[in-house]
Amino acid sequence: PSSDGGSGKKPRVAYIGNAIAPFWTIAEKGARKAGAEYGVEVEVRMPQDGATDQKRMVEELLTRGVSGIAFSPADPKNQLDLMKTMAKQTHLITQDSDAPESPRLCFVGMDNYQAGRLCGKLIKEAMPDGGSVMFFVGRAGQLNAKERRQGCVDELLGRPEGERHDDPPDAEVKGEKYTVLGTRTDEVDFAKAKSNVQDTITRHPEIGCLVGLFSYNTPKIYEAVKEAGKFGKVKIVGFDEEDDTLRGIQEGNIYATVVQNPYQYGHESVRILAALAKGDKSVIPASKFVEVPAKAVKKGDVDAFWAELKKLVQ
Amino acid sequence: MSDLLSAQNLFKQFPGVRALDNVSLTVAHQELVAVIGENGAGKSTLMKILAGLQSPDRGQIHFEGQAVVLSGVQAAQSLGIALIHQELVLADNLDAAGNIFLGREPRRGIFIQREVMREKAQRLLDQLGAGFAATTPVSELSLGQRQMVEIAKALSLDAKLLIMDEPTSSLSMRETENLFRVIAGLRKAGLSILYISHRLGEVKHLADRVVALRDGRNAGGLSREEITHDAMVRLMVGRDLSGARPVEARPPGEVVLEVKSLRTQAFPAHEVSFQICRGEMVGLAGLVGAGRTEVLRALFGVEPPLAGEVQVAGKALLARHPEEALAAGLALVPEDRKALGVFLEESVQWNVALTTLKRDAKGGVLVNEKAGAALTEELGRQLRIKAASPDTLVGTLSGGNQQKVVLGKWLALAPKVLLLDEPTRGIDVGAKAEIYQLMEKLAAEGMAVLFASSELEEVLAISDRVLVMHEGRLSGELSRAEATEERIMELATGLSRSDLG
Amino acid sequence: MKKNLGISLLLLLVCVATALGNPNFLIPYNAENLLNWVSLYAIIGVGVSFVIITGGIDLSIGSVVGLVGTMLAWLLTKKGWSVPAALLVTVILSAVIGLVHGLLITKVRLQPFVVTLCGLLIYRGVARWLVHDGTLGFGTAYDGLRWFSNGRIDLPFLGDYRLPVPLVILTVLAGLAAVFLNKTVWGRHLFALGRSEEAARYSGIRTDRLVIVSYVLCSTFAGIGGILFALDVNTVQPASQGNFYELYAIAAAVLGGCSLRGGEGGILGVIIGTALIRILINSINILGIATQLEFVILGVVILLSAITDEVIRRNRGRRQLKTATPTG
Amino acid sequence: MKKNLGISLLLLLVCVATALGNPNFLIPYNAENLLNWVSLYAIIGVGVSFVIITGGIDLSIGSVVGLVGTMLAWLLTKKGWSVPAALLVTVILSAVIGLVHGLLITKVRLQPFVVTLCGLLIYRGVARWLVHDGTLGFGTAYDGLRWFSNGRIDLPFLGDYRLPVPLVILTVLAGLAAVFLNKTVWGRHLFALGRSEEAARYSGIRTDRLVIVSYVLCSTFAGIGGILFALDVNTVQPASQGNFYELYAIAAAVLGGCSLRGGEGGILGVIIGTALIRILINSINILGIATQLEFVILGVVILLSAITDEVIRRNRGRRQLKTATPTG
Ligand SMILES: Nc1ncnc2c1ncn2[C@@H]1O[C@H](COP(=O)(O)OP(=O)(O)OP(=O)(O)O)[C@@H](O)[C@H]1O
């Protein structure tokens, strides 16, 4: 908690996520670190309730007075109004998910759809002979979940790059080698996340690969597969860098995870906002895109990645 | 003979009411002391204090010569003081036995011994002549039967001092007689009893000594020889009451209420038929559970009848809801006044004007406060409701005045037929006389009055005609001239004349 | 009413403290936003107060908000319905929901808690199923319609401050509700039945009908609130839209002096209660207090106000009256 | 008990139907998982039934589950406490929470709904604030401890099936609870006070004490459940852990024959109720029905069972009236 008034000399910038999740906790660390480095005060907000909470938080931050906001729109198409208001009153950049039609100054991050494509590639590697796949997620309707999933599906079905489909989350999609069985949601209830995996293993004992779309889903998949004694028979691929996920990769029981480097999202966003607050517009690239690439972490590179992560998060 | 109990200079203040104001009371060994007084005189408060349910603000209590502090029910019980409550307070999800021994279950360690409990309870109930099993859930017992459970519960305590706060208010004659037999037995066994009742006949029959309270103060006492009806009334109200109604019979008018083959939900197999005329006052007598309340409720549409034909002033009515009955010109003063008759947390005006809201509404929708105030004023005067102002909460009024509020609520609608269920239950003599006068006046003005009552004295005193019920059936009809206590009991118990002989 | 005095003072106190802590509290932008939110939440609060006055409860409000929002977005953007048709159908839907609650409670004699708990589950499930958990939004095509939820009316005498349209809607609805409750025969009957359903029936009041009406009103207000919430945020996520709103509404009603025992409460109190909740949340955020403490502070304030209320009531001696005259 | 017959039959029906629909329903893996979940949820259900029998309600259960889970993970992994110390403190914490509820309800005479609604807000907020919304996990260091939540005991006569440890814990706790409720004087007093507080008080029963005990038991069971849930999922997110669990628990209790009016209910019924809910969810999932319909089906089943219950009760009442022989 930052105190108001006294430290008023330092510009204040805000960093807004789209859910309460470990992903955003790591991003917060990066944002705070950058805040210290660049001499700005950082306000971090995570909405419990998606778009409704975001709107309220934005309004309150604008009232509180901030010189810049890094925003991860929960529903970019429908939040244009809100972003216009923000852009009018302060410096607005988007991060994590983009809203190209909005008047944001730039976007920090990587397309979740591309991350999904990357995930699809990993599934193919893990399961070269083909098989069936089930997705697990907290909220299927949330944009990042939708894009990650769609990227993954498009990749698995061998659809060409640049061709974005829109498959309903719970429908079965059959490709030549790979079958996507559907998506199970849990409303961020961890117990439900786990029992969803268990029920899937019961229903589809021959399933090939389980995919966790939200950061906590992968460890829950790991738990359930472990208890079912199915390590090796069922592949696990996921997103984000939870400790349990990385540990699973070290053991070789999780094939790989797609990491988006949330720490860097936070850090870069605040760096740019800090510069903007001081009137420095040069930080905005012409492409309006500050890429923080997603990458795959597999058994080979997990140790190095983890060490690096620990260093950053300390 | 030393005193068993001696309470000296008790004070008890409630917000706005001084319930006890320097009251003293003694009870000797084996003595039966009756405490009388008008509604709100402080009788129940005094008894609650002696039973440990409430603590006095000031005053001393000695029991068997020792100064005692009655800090709770258990403290009082362990001394040997037991209370039969005026209000029936039972847990109706338990059976009779469970209620009788509630809080004092026979136990082994922490476990209940159900069988032992049931046997003991059954013995107590049999002793009282209550014809039901100790395993009967209380939810299935009638009001009178519940009262028996309360009494059995107090008896089970093996107390030295038994306090009975209006134990007979919902008992029939026969049950009352049973109770009196039990009381006689207990006294022989050495118990002392404090007995409260508004039925002065009972008091006269039972009491060794009478103590009267008035407005929370001692108002004197009477020894066994001095006990007469008039003397007691004088002590209670501080003046003589005018005698009962004039005896001449009114000429009956045309029929206003005609009931043909009415079948109620409680007694689906039996039919009830009768007629009541304009200006007639008809008593409905019977034992507890005979179905009187059921008939009244069915007529009023609270519990719609299964079948039958009812005509009010020539118009057919089979009410599915009280609203329909009201529209047809019926009104019911229910038995359970506090739960069903009035809204205790609301004011006198609020209560009185409730039924006329719609009639007086501005544009048929908006509440007309002025009309309500005028009505309350008018009825308050007419019924002589004792309340500080129209804004006084009804819960703070005495029972008699609450009953007047219920009556007032209906009189404003000028019903053709007034139904009353136990109109004077728990009401003191003074207020009772006023209620009777009111009923008389209404009848004289042409209203048809049908009242159910368990007090034979009352039935005999004010009815033009008596209907008697037995097990859901109308077992007889007696004209004023025919009606005697004996005849009514015969019909109420279902005995024919020859059986009696 | 005297009853609202304490909480009004508290509201004032919070406002003054916040304004001192951060002067931006009073700028038009914040004031308008705040009033906007207060209005939206107060609409559902006013609705639930009818039900609370009858001694009932409605746990399904949040799910109704979610379902109505989802339906509206779905009808407009996926089914291409016209605006009036979609509005009409969603409002009717919510009224029908209330009707079903009322019928189950009065005719089948189920408990309000059970009925509306099932409602909470069912409507949420239906909303999610309808759109397969997808997020729906109005995009930019319905900016005209959205005026109802985020329009601002310029008034000459208010200077920089403008009047949020939802506040106007609330004023109209709350005004009607207050007249209904305090001035009409039905309102009086509603209070009577809240005090004692049986006694009300014995007085010739059609209690069943009134109970049904109160549930219909409650759900309808929730439905209207649901439409405004959806329009205001412009996007609806069926799994979370409106989650827990019933608790906010009930808390506001309790803060505002409604007794869950029935028979007590008023419209003004509910609005003040809602305002207190929203302003507390607002000030926590604009004063930079940790957001996580939002719930803690809210809970503590409600608890303290309930305690104060009870202590005052007891001193006034009304309680004793109640225990002095046990009923039934 | 006759009362549980209907729901037991329904349970059987759902099981048979699911087993026919997907034979995997009966394989050891699924059976064990199912029993595991049933046990965890039933523990909190048994807890809440004490409170429901007194005629009260506890809305804070889910937040207690969240707070206890968060505390446990925090104490063990961040504060480096020993396992017994951390377990002890979390259980005591939950008991103290129940104590506070009980005191507020009996001594200050607040309504259970209000007190525990505030609890719901406060404990959730405290949990989130404690770890700044971070997710905490036990990692692999506590696999021994986790045996309590996901251990399986091999029994010779069960063949491939193993006994989940939580089921053993539930059996012990439920057994104690059942003996307490049905065999001891306290249990009987609890039922009496649930139906009529006055009757109990006038009989010299310390009703306040009993009410407090019931809230302490409820919160403690929620705390034990919270520990097991946290261990079972191995990570705790304070903002969502346990959300809505009070509603599951209350729904299970209602399904199992507890009346929210107080004075009625039993342990076996609650367990069967929980089993029905969990098995329904399981079968929806393994039969491949859309997950979104889970809530709908759950809501409809609870509603239907409440309606059936009420209709049976009413018919029974009518029959008794008919056969009742009037005394005289
Ligand atoms: N708990 C209480 N709180 C406030 N006032 C009370 C309480 N109990 C009794 N009173 C008041 O004290 C007075 C005495 O009441 P009490 O019940 O002792 O009268 P009573 O003589 O038993 O009357 P009744 O014949 O109607 O039973 C009444 O005015 C009553 O309203």
Ligand SMILES: Nc1ncnc2c1ncn2[C@@H]1O[C@H](COP(=O)(O)OP(=O)(O)OP(=O)(O)O)[C@@H](O)[C@H]1O
């Ligand atoms: N709600 C009820 N539940 C069960 N039985 C009932 C109920 N109401 C009445 N009864 C039964 O119906 C019968 C008739 O009762 P009712 O109250 O009509 O008798 P009554 O003659 O008016 O007696 P009372 O003197 O008690 O008023 C009794 O046997 C009673 O036990």
Ligand SMILES: [Mg+2]
């Ligand atoms: Mg009395």
Ligand SMILES: [Mg+2]
């Ligand atoms: Mg009767």
